[in-house]
Amino acid sequence: MSLFFKKSKSRLSQKEPRLSVSRKYDLRPGRSYIVQESPPHMSFDAFVNIVSTNAGAGKGKTAGLAVTRQHPELIKEKYGLEETPVYWLATRTGDKVISPTNLGILAHMLVKFAEDTDDGIIILDGIEYLVSNNDFTKVLRMVDQVNDHISQSGCRLILPVDSRAFDQKELALLMRNMDKLA
Amino acid sequence: MKILVVDDSEAFRRVLTELLVRAGFHDVVEAGDFKGAISVFKESRPRFTFVDMILPDRSGVDLTKEILAMNPDAVVIAMSSIINKRLIQQSLEAGAKDFLLKPTNEIALSSVLTMWSD
Numbered sequence: 001m002s003l004f005f006k007k008s009k010s011r012l013s014q015k016e017p018r019l020s021v022s023r024k025y026d027l028r029p030g031r032s033y034i035v036q037e038s039p040p041h042m043s044f045d046a047f048v049n050i051v052s053t054n055a056g057a058g059k060g061k062t063a064g065l066a067v068t069r070q071h072p073e074l075i076k077e078k079y080g081l082e083e084t085p086v087y088w089l090a091t092r093t094g095d096k097v098i099s100p101t102n103l104g105i106l107a108h109m110l111v112k113f114a115e116d117t118d119d120g121i122i123i124l125d126g127i128e129y130l131v132s133n134n135d136f137t138k139v140l141r142m143v144d145q146v147n148d149h150i151s152q153s154g155c156r157l158i159l160p161v162d163s164r165a166f167d168q169k170e171l172a173l174l175m176r177n178m179d180k181l182a
Numbered sequence: 183m184k185i186l187v188v189d190d191s192e193a194f195r196r197v198l199t200e201l202l203v204r205a206g207f208h209d210v211v212e213a214g215d216f217k218g219a220i221s222v223f224k225e226s227r228p229r230f231t232f233v234d235m236i237l238p239d240r241s242g243v244d245l246t247k248e249i250l251a252m253n254p255d256a257v258v259i260a261m262s263s264i265i266n267k268r269l270i271q272q273s274l275e276a277g278a279k280d281f282l283l284k285p286t287n288e289i290a291l292s293s294v295l296t297m298w299s300d
Contacts, residue, residue, distance in 0.1 A: 019265075019267065021280050042290075045283045080267050
C-alpha cells in the first residue's frame with residue numbers, strides 16, 4: 001500500500017492550467033463544506049472554479065483532488081479538467097478506482113493529500129454510495145477523520161450530499177463540523 | 183440595472199431570470215437566439231448580457247463581438263454547460279468579462295455581478 005501512495009504523491013498535487021476567469025467561491029483553507037444538492041452541480045462548479053483560478057494577486061493556484069461516483073472521463077470532459085486527479089468510486093478494478101467498501105484506503109488518500117498540499121481542495125462526491133455499501137457510522141467516522149486533518153491543513157473539503165438519502169439525525173451528524181455552502 | 187439573458191433553452195432563461203430577480207435585479211429581458219438578442223439589445227441597451235456560447239443561429243462569440251461593437255461599455259458574461267477551454271478563451275478574447283458554468287447558482291451569479299458592476 002505504501003508503494004501506491006509513494007507513487008501517487010506527485011500526481012496528486014498536479015495543478016490545472018489557469019483559466020482567465022474570476023474566482024467565484026470563497027472557500028477558506030482548513031474548512032469543510034457540505035452542499036445539499038443532487039446532482040452536485042454547485043459542488044463541481046466551486047471545485048473547478050477554485051482549481052482553475054488564482055486565489056488573488058500574488059497568490060498561486062490551488063491543487064485539486066476529486067473522488068466521484070461518476071466516471072472520471074465524463075467528469076474531465078464536462079469540467080475541462082486536465083491535470084487534476086479524479087478517482088472513481090466503483091466496484092471495478094483499475095487505475096484510479098476506489099472500492100466503496102475500502103474506506104481505509106479512501107481516508108488515507110484524502111488525508112495524505114491534505115497533509116502534502118499547501119493550498120488544496122478535495123471534492124468527495126458519492127457519500128450516498130459509500131453509505132449504501134457500509135454502515136453509516138463507519139462512513140461518518142471516515143468523514144470526521146478526514147475533516148480533522150483538513151482543519152489542520154491548507155485544504156478545503158467539499159461534500160455534496162443528497163439529503164433525500166439520509167434521515168434527519170444522520171444529516172445532523174454529517175453537518176455538525178461543516179459549513180454549509182448554498 | 184437592465185440585464186439581458188441569451189439562451190436557446192426557455193427553461194434555463196426562466197431559472198436564470200428567477201435567480202437574478204432573487205438577487206435584486208428585476209429588470210431582466212430575454213432572447214433565445216443571435217438575431218433575437220441583437221434586436222433586444224438594441225431596444226433595451228442592457229448593462230449586463232449573459233450569453234450562452236452555443237446558440238442555434240450563430241455562436242456566442244459572434245454575439246459577444248456584435249454587442250461590444252454596439253456598446254463597448256456593455257458587460258458580457260459567457261455561459262456554457264461544459265468547460266471548453268478553447269471556447270472560453272475565444273469568448274474572453276472577443277471581450278467577454280467572465281465565464282459561468284451552467285446550470286449556475288446564486289453564489290456564482292452574485293460573485294460575477296459584484297465583480298463586474300461599477
